[in-house]
Amino acid sequence: MINYPTKLEDWEGFQIERVAELKVEQSLIDAWLEAMRDGNPLYWNEEVAKEITGGIIAPTPSTLTYTSTYRWSPRRPDEIWDVHGVEASSFKRPLRMPMETHFALKDFSGLKEGIVGGIDAEYYEPMRLGDRLTIISKIVGIGELRTNKLGTGRNWVNEVQYKNQNGQLVSIERYKFFCYNRDA
Amino acid sequence: MGKSYRSLTADQVKVGDCVPELRAPITATTVVQGAAASRDWQPQHHDHPWARRVGTKDIFLNTPTQGGWISRFITDWTGPTGRIARIAYKMRVSIYPGDTMVISGTVSAVHTDRTGCCWVDVAIEVKAGDNVCTIVNVTVALPEKAGAESPWKRSADRWLVGELPPFPASKG
Numbered sequence: 406m407i408n409y410p411t412k413l414e415d416w417e418g419f420q421i422e423r424v425a426e427l428k429v430e431q432s433l434i435d436a437w438l439e440a441m442r443d444g445n446p447l448y449w450n451e452e453v454a455k456e457i458t459g460g461i462i463a464p465t466p467s468t469l470t471y472t473s474t475y476r477w478s479p480r481r482p483d484e485i486w487d488v489h490g491v492e493a494s495s496f497k498r499p500l501r502m503p504m505e506t507h508f509a510l511k512d513f514s515g516l517k518e519g520i521v522g523g524i525d526a527e528y529y530e531p532m533r534l535g536d537r538l539t540i541i542s543k544i545v546g547i548g549e550l551r552t553n554k555l556g557t558g559r560n561w562v563n564e565v566q567y568k569n570q571n572g573q574l575v576s577i578e579r580y581k582f583f584c585y586n587r588d589a
Numbered sequence: 590m591g592k593s594y595r596s597l598t599a600d601q602v603k604v605g606d607c608v609p610e611l612r613a614p615i616t617a618t619t620v621v622q623g624a625a626a627s628r629d630w631q632p633q634h635h636d637h638p639w640a641r642r643v644g645t646k647d648i649f650l651n652t653p654t655q656g657g658w659i660s661r662f663i664t665d666w667t668g669p670t671g672r673i674a675r676i677a678y679k680m681r682v683s684i685y686p687g688d689t690m691v692i693s694g695t696v697s698a699v700h701t702d703r704t705g706c707c708w709v710d711v712a713i714e715v716k717a718g719d720n721v722c723t724i725v726n727v728t729v730a731l732p733e734k735a736g737a738e739s740p741w742k743r744s745a746d747r748w749l750v751g752e753l754p755p756f757p758a759s760k761g
Contacts, residue, residue: 427628433626436625436626437626437627437657439622439626440619440622440623440625440626440627440654440657441623441626441654441657441658441660441661442613442661443657443660443661443664444665445661445664445665445669446594446669447669453593453594453669457669457670457739457741458741459741464657464660465656465660465673465676466653466656466657466659466660466676467626467627467653467657469627469628469629469653470626470627470628470653473627473628473629473630476630486630488630488631488632489632489636489639518643520680521652521680522679522680523677523678523679523680524652524656524676524677524678525675525676525677525678526656526675526676526677527674527675527750527751528673528674528675528676528750529745529748529750530745531741573745574745587644
């Protein structure tokens with residue numbers, strides 16, 4: 406049970422920590438390589454990867470692949486992540502990791518649209534086959550209400566830290582959002 | 590078995606060097622495949638009517654997919670011994686089906702930290718036509734010279750990403 410803040414100022418620093426539903430797996434890596442046509446042998450060639458990185462690793466920017474909540478899972482069949490708003494109301498909503506804090510703040514503030522203006526990412530321990538990441542999702546830097554050509558809304562940053570099952574820091578990603586309502 | 594891969598070293602790199610350009614035609618399949626590979630099911634990356642309704646002209650590449658292409662752009666150049674330490678993106682214009690994405694980059698800094706790790710900063714532009722869609726800065730670690738320690742051998746106490754200086758000022 407998450408106790409979400411009920412006042413805007415209390416969202417600053419609010420964080421949620423969860424273990425990812427997925428693990429780092431070769432088939433997920435292969436789908437990534439297919440999409441980006443990336444032939445880096447560290448991601449698929451056991452011989453080269455063993456020599457350089459001690460085994461196959463996952464592409465550096467692919468954290469979302471192994472940490473994004475399943476839309477639906479047989480392990481929690483009464484929950485659906487319903488982005489289109491069309492499912493029966495009897496379904497509950499899962500935590501929308503890795504950015505539940507962003508989505509929840511967006512819901513709380515009534516800002517319907519959101520864009521990412523920038524991302525800063527730092528990479529530490531590589532992701533290895535079999536890793537299951539822990540996600541720490543936190544809101545920082547909530548801005549004042551302002552109006553621009555998109556509409557009226559606020560900036561904030563969703564900082565996401567990923568750690569592996571050994572407690573080693575894998576990466577930190579800072580998503581810089583502007584969330585807004587279009588002006589009538 | 591002998592080494593069968595490219596391995597760029599820091600002593601081969603200087604400020605102003607250009608990274609070989611990467612071009613890719615973008616289709617709806619490219620966009621959706623990238624969204625699926627990153628498990629990003631936000632509708633603007635696969636649902637054309639939704640994208641139109643929220644004010645964009647079509648579905649568009651999500652950021653992890655751009656990150657994947659940029660990672661490939663860098664390691665195609667460095668070979669697998671290049672270890673990416675950080676990526677900073679500024680998104681300006683979306684990349685849509687029908688665009689040809691062109692990724693180009695220039696070395697903006699080469700420096701060595703207190704543990705002897707050699708870092709290379711690359712200033713990157715991702716363009717579609719005349720539009721600069723995304724401005725990116727990447728730091729990648731390289732072996733100092735042929736036969737030197739691979740950056741992948743560095744444990745956390747010698748992988749000082751948090752001590753890196755800010756990126757050189759870019760046009761973004």
